Amino acid sequence: MSAIIELSGSVHEAQSAWCDPGGWAQWVDQLARVVEVQGAWPDPGAVVVWESGPAGRGTVRERSAEFEPLRELTVEVDDASITGIQRVSFDPVPDGVQVTLSLDYQLKRRSPFSWLVDLLFIRRLMGASLARTLSQFRAAVEAPR
Numbered sequence: 001m002s003a004i005i006e007l008s009g010s011v012h013e014a015q016s017a018w019c020d021p022g023g024w025a026q027w028v029d030q031l032a033r034v035v036e037v038q039g040a041w042p043d044p045g046a047v048v049v050w051e052s053g054p055a056g057r058g059t060v061r062e063r064s065a066e067f068e069p070l071r072e073l074t075v076e077v078d079d080a081s082i083t084g085i086q087r088v089s090f091d092p093v094p095d096g097v098q099v100t101l102s103l104d105y106q107l108k109r110r111s112p113f114s115w116l117v118d119l120l121f122i123r124r125l126m127g128a129s130l131a132r133t134l135s136q137f138r139a140a141v142e143a144p145r
Contacts, residue, residue, distance in 0.1 A: 001102065001103055002130065003127065005099050007096050008096040009097060009142070011090045014141060017137070017141050019042045019073065021048050027137040030052040030053060030129065031051075031052060031056075031060075032056070034048060037049075041064060044064050046063070048061075049062075057079045057081065062075045062078075063076045063078075072090070074086070081107065081108055082105040082106065086102065099134060
């Protein structure tokens with residue numbers, strides 16, 4: 001699943017903002033606080049641990065798997081419910097930058113009905129969360145300085 005948004009500014013500005021965990025609380029959906037940054041984020045192998053609010057995902061661990069300056073960041077995501085790969089790419093467009101956020105995940109808890117619950121509920125919630133994250137990111141990046 002993925003969400004796409006266009007915003008003003010350069011690829012460099014957008015990727016720099018995205019890769020700064022200090023600003024994540026402004027725009028990452030459900031993030032309440034960054035707990036810890038291990039290593040030189042977003043360099044491969046670096047880890048960010050964050051916590052959501054009470055109705056959210058709990059403790060989330062993001063490990064940078066691949067970082068291409070001015071292009072893409074790929075992270076391994078792990079929380080109590082899922083493991084997955086999240087990619088965010090930054091592509092220049094005539095009036096700014098297109099940001100594409102995607103998530104491929106697997107549920108940790110499996111049952112005979114997991115596929116149905118995922119199809120009917122979880123995928124829709126995850127897709128909406130990606131869209132909210134990008135919308136909030138645009139508001140944070142394009143806010144008057």
